[in-house]
Amino acid sequence: MCGIVGYIGDRGATPLLLDGLKRLEYRGYDSAGVAVLNGNGVETRKAAGKISRLEAALNASPVHGNLGIAHTRWATHGAPNECNAHPHVDCKGNIAVVHNGIIENSNALKTHLESLGHKFVSETDTEVIAHLIEEAFDGNLEDAVIEALWQIEGTYGIAVVSSEDSDKIVAARKGSPLLVGLGDGEYFVASDASAILAHTREVVYLDDGDLAVLTRDGYRVIDLRAKTLERSVHKIEWDLHQIERGGFDHFMLKEIFEQPETIENCMRGRLLDEEGTAKLGGLNMTDEELLKFDNVVITACGTSWHSALIGEHMMEELTRIPVEVEYASEFRYRNPIVNDRTLCIVISQSGETADTLAAMREARNRGARTYGVVNVVGSTIPRESQGGIYVHAGPEIGVASTKAFTSQVVALSLLTLKIGRLKDVSVVRGKEIIEALRALPGQVKQILDRAGEIEALAEEFKRAQNFLYLGRGYNFPTALEGALKLKEISYIHAEGYPAAEMKHGPIALIDEMMPVVFIAPHDSVFDKVVSNIQEVKARKGHVIAITSREEPALAGKLDYEFRIPETIDMLTPVLACIPLQLLAYYIAVKRGSNVDQPRNLAKSVTVE
Ligand code: AGP
Numbered sequence: 001m002c003g004i005v006g007y008i009g010d011r012g013a014t015p016l017l018l019d020g021l022k023r024l025e026y027r028g029y030d031s032a033g034v035a036v037l038n039g040n041g042v043e044t045r046k047a048a049g050k051i052s053r054l055e056a057a058l059n060a061s062p063v064h065g066n067l068g069i070a071h072t073r074w075a076t077h078g079a080p081n082e083c084n085a086h087p088h089v090d091c092k093g094n095i096a097v098v099h100n101g102i103i104e105n106s107n108a109l110k111t112h113l114e115s116l117g118h119k120f121v122s123e124t125d126t127e128v129i130a131h132l133i134e135e136a137f138d139g140n141l142e143d144a145v146i147e148a149l150w151q152i153e154g155t156y157g158i159a160v161v162s163s164e165d166s167d168k169i170v171a172a173r174k175g176s177p178l179l180v181g182l183g184d185g186e187y188f189v190a191s192d193a194s195a196i197l198a199h200t201r202e203v204v205y206l207d208d209g210d211l212a213v214l215t216r217d218g219y220r221v222i223d224l225r226a227k228t229l230e231r232s233v234h235k236i237e238w239d240l241h242q243i244e245r246g247g248f249d250h251f252m253l254k255e256i257f258e259q260p261e262t263i264e265n266c267m268r269g270r271l272l273d274e275e276g277t278a279k280l281g282g283l284n285m286t287d288e289e290l291l292k293f294d295n296v297v298i299t300a301c302g303t304s305w306h307s308a309l310i311g312e313h314m315m316e317e318l319t320r321i322p323v324e325v326e327y328a329s330e331f332r333y334r335n336p337i338v339n340d341r342t343l344c345i346v347i348s349q350s351g352e353t354a355d356t357l358a359a360m361r362e363a364r365n366r367g368a369r370t371y372g373v374v375n376v377v378g379s380t381i382p383r384e385s386q387g388g389i390y391v392h393a394g395p396e397i398g399v400a401s402t403k404a405f406t407s408q409v410v411a412l413s414l415l416t417l418k419i420g421r422l423k424d425v426s427v428v429r430g431k432e433i434i435e436a437l438r439a440l441p442g443q444v445k446q447i448l449d450r451a452g453e454i455e456a457l458a459e460e461f462k463r464a465q466n467f468l469y470l471g472r473g474y475n476f477p478t479a480l481e482g483a484l485k486l487k488e489i490s491y492i493h494a495e496g497y498p499a500a501e502m503k504h505g506p507i508a509l510i511d512e513m514m515p516v517v518f519i520a521p522h523d524s525v526f527d528k529v530v531s532n533i534q535e536v537k538a539r540k541g542h543v544i545a546i547t548s549r550e551e552p553a554l555a556g557k558l559d560y561e562f563r564i565p566e567t568i569d570m571l572t573p574v575l576a577c578i579p580l581q582l583l584a585y586y587i588a589v590k591r592g593s594n595v596d597q598p599r600n601l602a603k604s605v606t607v608e
Pocket residue numbers: 301302303304347348349350351352353356399400401402488602603604605
């Protein structure tokens with residue numbers, strides 16, 4: 001996902017912009033650039049590849065000024081090269097724009113602008129914005145930006161500067177997150193707070209349709225009719241070190257090891273031990289309203305879709321409400337059966353995934369009540385949903401989601417407990433669930449203390465070309481998640497499957513070259529999994545089993561066994577996924593992958 005940073009103040013802009021871009025590297029990008037007003041005009045420097053190449057270009061040819069904008073680009077239109085990198089400028093080079101999002105009518109606008117004599121140099125949709133502003137400019141930058149934005153269809157988060165109205169930055173947002181940072185006599189704009197946290201904790205989140213005009217004397221937020229808007233100031237609670245690696249080789253490993261704490265944080269203040277239920281502040285519904293729903297839809301993408309499958313299982317088991325899980329990208333284009341008795345749960349770590357956001361809007365338009373299960377505070381999904389729960393996993397920098405996943409499962413269990421106790425779940429059962437939840441952080445810690453065993457296993461299997469992950473019940477989604485973790489960071493092909501489905505095809509793949517990971521905790525379907533393991537062994541497959549108890553029937557059948565602590569069935573994925581996260585991580589490291597920023601991937605997919 002692209003990143004935006006802007007600065008206006010009394011300090012040199014270039015080093016601040018570069019530092020901000022580095023804080024955004026985790027989002028995934030393939031080129032970068034800056035534009036600085038140096039008193040004579042707009043100076044831009046751009047480079048394909050990593051920010052270090054942009055830094056080299058700036059060292060070779062410095063730009064000085066205390067007002068500027070910068071961008072990391074994840075290519076959507078046009079190759080990832082220097083010409084297509086942002087910022088983009090108008091014909092005279094007096095206006096510079098950085099942009100996150102997609103201009104859907106860019107071709108038509110470009111044709112019209114070329115008919116007016118504008119010359120384009122890049123393949124991007126973004127460049128259209130610079131020429132639209134140029135065409136509309138009449139001395140006031142924000143007026144020209146407004147006129148340009150009225151002509152745009154699509155999504156944008158932009159920052160704009162001009163040497164002809166040179167003491168301001170104009171920012172605007174529609175569908176791509178943007179915030180204003182309030183410093184001491186200096187102001188920032190950024191696509192997320194990590195870019196500016198070193199300078200301020202006071203931020204104003206822009207809403208869709210907002211513009212912000214930043215000068216050295218302050219900022220104001222206006223709408224597309226130039227009407228002033230009131231926006232509250234938020235204080236960022238997490239610390240910079242939380243987005244630093246903290247001594248770990250990779251953000252992903254740090255985040256795997258943070259899980260005892262993040263699971264604790266997700267439950268903090270939300271468990272009512274005596275009543276055997278959960279307290280959810282952001283529900284925004286009375287118990288009576290909550291009981292009104294006779295169906296649930298859970299929509300998400302990727303790892304969040306895997307936690308959705310676990311949520312489906314636990315909600316149907318404990319609340320007896322029918323639950324459908326939908327890929328957001330599919331849901332949004334179907335004609336789903338959704339009405340005012342539908343609770344639509346929307347799961348997203350980033351809170352910005354375009355498909356998930358669109359699916360939520362579609363469900364709401366059809367009358368559903370939307371409820372977000374999100375990690376990033378202040379992101380779009382929680383600001384548009386009608387209620388929700390923050391999973392409080394803290395910034396998740398590694399592209400492969402780990403701590404957010406386990407906290408999503410915990411958050412879903414809290415919601416399930418809350419609804420279940422309003423229905424047929426007894427206080428005794430409720431207390432059992434709470435007891436199991438409270439034990440999770442310590443149990444996760446026990447597993448992490450044995451990470452070395454998984455690293456040794458990774459050494460043995462790092463050259464495998466394919467993996468199969470098999471599980472049943474609550475741990476079929478765990479199998480999917482384990483496979484996704486491995487494939488997205490090690491680039492080894494891996495598939496997750498329901499264990500019983502293996503005999504309907506995938507068993508043809510089994511041979512001595514195929515490692516098969518079984519998620520086999522001692523749950524209600526354990527005996528069935530045992531027979532699936534035996535089927536694989538009979539075909540010379542290598543079996544790696546995540547178990548929770550000694551099983552005589554498996555004696556001599558397992559090539560490798562990793563035992564995890566026991567918990568209630570619905571929480572087994574939280575424990576079983578930890579060794580799978582570690583296995584994927586260590587194999588990827590041993591294969592030399594860029595673990596935190598795997599090829600082709602972005603941390604948040606804010607385009608379709
Ligand atoms: C997970 O490891 C992947 N990075 C990806 O599948 C991710 O879960 C998906 O893009 C959804 O992201 P979200 O949770 O931020 O909406």
